[in-house]
Amino acid sequence: MRAFIPKQAPSRTANSAPPAKRENITPRNERGFGRDGSAPAGLPQSFDFGRIPLYHPAAGKLQTKLTGNGPEDAYGQEADPVVRRVMRMPERQHGGRCACGGGCPKCQNVHDMMGKQAALPQTGSEHTAPNPRLIAPTAAQPASGELMTAALDESKGGLAITGDGGTPGGTLPYREATNLLECMRIMGDEAYCRQEVLGEATAVPQPILQKTTVSGPTTSNNGGFSWGSRWSLQNATASTNGWIVQHVTVTQNVTDAAGAAVVPGQGTFGGLSTAWYPLWEAWQVRGGQVFVGGSATAHNADTYGQNPVGANTQGTTAVVGRANFYPNLTLPTGFTVKNAAPAWALPATNTDPNLIGGTGPLSHSLTATWNGVTGNGVTTVTTV
């Protein structure tokens, strides 16, 4: 991934890009921008856009040559003027979305910036000077990197991005270009900024939670069952981390031969106790792999299991689960491992953790029905 920061001319180092030949050529167009991208009088000299592989979100065609309005066009006479350039910024350690989920100061800056920039002109023909924040020097030192030029594209009303040596470019509306550059100056994350500013899909698709039956469902008379499912994440990569959290509820509707209500899990009756629910239980995802809670043991099977409720009973047991993957989640401290029924080795809580930001819920439910009063007690199971 490439990322960039505004040029800091005084701090150019041996590893940074050499001065461009164009820097010594300073004719100015009508709007006062020099051929080398130098700003009009009164504007800082660091009005430079960078070598950023920008693409028009809607155009599949790359523009490698700037366009003008014709030979008589004053701007067309300078169809190739370099009006902006920036230097490459050091790569971010993590790609894609910010791990904070949007609440960190950097992300807030991006969001604030985008709100303020909304008032800027939409087209290049109405362009104004870039947001001064765009060119504010940063503490980061420019790394080595080639230049990419950005010039006015009157025909398309935006900034045409052209790469030296055939680097693909495109034309972006002025506001989008400035927003993108500002975002990258703050976040240093190209994929993140492309998605946030341009609405482009990230190169890495979102993980999708999936399940596969690995055992059963098996049954035993009078309400006994066992069903094992294994979680996995489609599109997971080595950088996929977070927690799978499943919300589970259990409903028991069981009676004895006299029609009296039976409470599974109490006294001599077997089965899942409704007192254990609602329950939220969690599996950690590290490097795209799923583990039993936060342990080093690889996840094998999320199991719904119940021993027989008892002879001469009839009824229904419904286990309803909804699992969701929460990328980069820090599991709330309320989740604890009890090594006891019903979650056993999983961290779990009976208090709603009110998690947000999941990749989408996945149903994981089982219903068991039996009649050991007037029937043979055989248990039938349906699963979702």
Add this chain to the structure above:
Amino acid sequence: MDANDIIRDPRSGDDAVLDAVSRLRSVATQARVWTDIANDSSYRTFHRDVAIYELFRRHFIKPSTLGETASLLAGGSWLADAVVEKIETISGEIPVAVPAGGASFIVRFAKAPARADAGVYLALDRDLDADLLRDALMSRNKDPGLDKVRIVDFALFPPDVG
């Protein structure tokens, strides 16, 4: 003092025992060292729990038959104070893989004051009751066939005994 001496000394404090255990290499001690402590009620509960934990961690090899395991436990008198529970009601996960037709159990060691629960999950290749498992592990079962039932997987908890 040598780590083995500290571990064998019933007067050693909890921290000293844990420190000594951490200084031992993976199988630096004979299983007998641990069973002697685990089966001796003159040791404090925590000291015995550490010994049981280390016995499984360092010397139990999966799969092992119940007969082999009973020999390893050398009587397993500590099981008289342990809770052996068959895992049948679950909406979660256990850290052992249970084969078809098998059964899973949790053996909770005697609870040491002010210490986290410790124990071991066991997965067997045959379904049997918790009492039968306890008897088999304590070399008290009356059915010789049980000795051939295999423990195919096990997992200790917590991750570290301390």
